[in-house]
Amino acid sequence: MKANNNEADIPWICDKCNEKLKLRKTRIAYLGAEFQVELLKCPKCGMVFIDEELAKGKILEVEKSLEDK
Ligand SMILES: [Zn+2]
Known part of the structure; x- marks a missing residue:
């Protein structure tokens, strides 16, 4: 896995397949x-x-929304 310089456009490439990683809704x-x-x-x-920081941020958002209910 390596970062691409053009971060906004192609941020990550799969080392194995050389494919662009895409944002997908994933259950964790x-x-x-x-x-x-x-x-x-x-x-x-x-x-x-x-991305650990990203995932934690998302989870915190979810936790917050759960608490609000
Ligand atoms: Zn791959």
Whole structure:
């Protein structure tokens, strides 16, 4: 996995397939609950790249919205 200089356009490439990773809604399990977040995924091999900071940010958003209810 390597970062591309043109970050806005093609941020990540799958090392294995040389395919652009795409944002896909992906289910992740966290603290016994399931969340659907947008994560970078290789369309070819299905490898999910989890940007930890991004994932945590999304989860925090979800947790906040859950608490508000
Ligand atoms: Zn791949």
